Amino acid sequence: MSASKTVSKGSVNSTTIVTDDVDESSKPEFIYGGPFIKVEKPSPIIDTATPFNLELQGTFKKSFAYYSLKERLPVILTKIIDYLSREGAKIKSTHGASDEDIRSYIQYVTKLKNDLVTNKQYDLLTVDTPEARRWNQWIEALDIKHYFTNVWVFTECYVYRRLREGCELSKTLKNFDPFADQKQKSFEGSLELMCIVADKLVNMLSKSDKDKCKSDFVTLLKLCLWANKCDLSLSSGEQVFLNGNNADGKATASNIIDPFQMILDFKDKLLVDDTSKIVDQVTSKAEAMMKNLEAPASAVDGAISSPPETPAAEATDVPCPTKMTSPQHVMFDIVCDNAGYELFADLCLAHFLISQGIVQKIRFHVKNIPWFVSDVTPVDFKWVIDSCLKASYRREVPQQPTEAAEGEVPPEPEPPRVISADNLRALAEQWTKYVDEGTFVVLHDDFWTSPHVYRDMKRHAPSLYRQLQYAVALLFKGDLNYRKLLCEKNVPPTSGLEAALQGFLPAPVIAVRTVKADLICGLPKGKWDQLNALDDKWMQKGDFGVIQYCGKVEPLKVADRPCDQYGDVCRGAGCGPRTDM
Structure with a gap:
């Protein structure tokens, strides 16, 4: 690829890739017939969308991948530089950093941005x-x-x-x-929405009949879907508001943004809705697993299974996971x-599943480093719960007056609706109790921040x-997970999810995603x-969503390799107490 330079048009949104710092036609290897004959070279950038069955990459000029690499990522990097420059004093105070530390990181991010927009080769990581x-091995193994x-x-x-490095x-x-x-800031901007959801969720937690339980399960799955619109990576770090009556989507003094009403309003934007199938199959499978665990003194793979009511922290040693x-x-x-x-x-969905007795444990898989602007890290997970625990919010919203029929006395005005953080707290x-006792488990594996698609997880x-x-089921949230589930391949949009997964079948897969990249499967x-x-840009805006399900799974059998906790030597029947199994 030829060298490139960055041309600034006065805005962080106008970074442009322009080839050639050096006139390639002046080089000896490009001179044919004399130095005044310029040779046109083929460009790697093709003026088309991503063809079907090819992987997404920035070479297709009409693709979201090209737009993202050319516009979104440079803006995200520029905002980091601006933040470091603007808030250097606060960062130094919080982390004990020096001016030189801040300058060094600014220079590091600036070089990274320049390498990106000029399409340089990847540098190897220098941390040891x-x-x-492993990252360096993957880079060195690349053809491109x-x-x-x-x-x-x-x-x-x-x-x-690299940002982390x-x-x-x-x-x-x-x-x-x-x-x-x-x-x-995104959390704080959504506080009223969380208060509204909390007020309704408390009425879903008491044990209910089968029909109401299914209806609430479906509702919470859809709530999780439309919450995925709040993606700071898509917006290049700008706050994302859901819906509302005013221009920017914020609540005003007289209107309320109701996430449950959004589910009804966005009904036609849910392109694939497998929620009913998900609830039926997850519930049935969970019930079957529960009966197996509750069998008296049932030996499971050489160990007595812990009673359902036994907290995970007090559970007896479990067998080696490979066995x-x-x-x-x-x-x-x-x-x-x-x-x-x-x-x-x-x-909220996790709390519902526990309170209804559908499952006994929820495992949350998060990123171990800051990732794609707003992805959850262990620090974020704790911060969100702590912030809900300390939340202080109260707003009175006037109720719309009821019009009286002609000749009737107008009814007394209804008292204002009070939105508060009481139920949220x-x-x-x-x-907090669920986390402490092991009912909620937060896990982070390096694989989630690797460049590999999920088909290659087993390797x-x-x-x-x-x-x-x-797991009884795996709920994959968001666009990056969806892209990795589909192996970053632009499959024909009518392809089924099972085929698109290309053999990634560890457990039933639930894909919940608002559409923010130009690949999709399962459409009518x-x-x-x-x-x-x-x-023609509908796949880039997050306005449409899918909730998809694949119930086919690979049978769980004795593994053909040892647990990575112990290397080549397995301790046998007892691997010590664990809370993640």
Whole structure:
């Protein structure tokens, strides 16, 4: 690929890729017939959308991958530079950093941005950790090592991994999250929505009959879907508001944004709705697993299973995970996406599943480093619950007066509706207990911040794949997870989810995602063409969503390799107390 330069048009949104710093035609190898004959070279950038059955990459000029690499990622990096410059004093105070630490990180991010927009080759990581060495092996194994011409997901993950390396190279910024301020502001901007949801959720938690339980389960799945609209990566770090009567989507003094009403309002924007199937099959499978666990003194793979009521922290030693062929608890896994309001919605669904007795344990899989601006880290998970626990919010909203019929006395005005954080704090108190007792388990594996698609999990992270096999179902949230589920391939939009997963079948898969990248599967015939005719950018805006299900699973059998906790030597029947199995 030829060298490039960046042309600024006075705005962080106008970064443009312009080839050539050096006139290639002046070089000897390009001179044919004399130095005055210029030779046209083929460009790697093709003026088309991503063809079907090819991986997404920045070489297709009409693709969202090209737009993202050319516009969105440079803006995100520029905002980090601006934040470091503007809030340097606060960062120094919080982390004990020096002016030189801040300058060094600014220079690091500036070079990263320049390398991206000029389509340089990837640099190797310079930190010396096992995870960084694996990254370097993956980079060196690539046939194409340029930002735009390699697969999009690899480049995006590489950029965020490099952002982390810039902190790792600093003595004082090792715990610095360049996106923390944006995530916290997003949470604060969604506080009223969380109060409204909390008020309704408390009425869903008491044991209910089968029909109401199913209806509430469906509702909470859809709440989790539309909460996925709050993606700071898509908006390049700008706050995302859901809906409302005013221009920017914020609540005003007289209107209320009701997330449950949004579910009804967005009914036609839910392109694939497998919620009824999900509830039926997850509930049935959970019931079958529960009966197996409750069997008196039932020996499971050589160990007595813990009674359902026994807290995980007090559970007896479980068998070696490589030898187990049955789970020790009925578990539901959530592979998280965004922090803030979306994580709050995930916690609400998790609370419901526990309170209704559908499952015994929820495992939340989060990123171990700051990722894609707003993705959940362990720090974010704790911060969201703590912030809900300390929330202070109260607003009185005037009720719309009821019009009286002609000749009748107007009715007395209704008292204003009060929106407060009382129930939100009560929920957070219970979530804190769930975390403490092991009912909610927060897990983070390096694989989630690797560039690999999920089809390759068994090869690169076999222990994680086996861990997922014990779940009654896996709920994958958001667009990045969806892209990795579909192997970053632009499959024909009518392809089924099972085929698109390409063999990734550890447990039943639930994909919940608002559409923010131009790949999708499972659409009815003709729907994709219809939406394209109305708006050729519909797949980039997050206005449409899918809730999809694949129930096919790979049988859980004795593993053919040892648990990675013990290397080549397995301790046999007792691997010590664990809370994640």
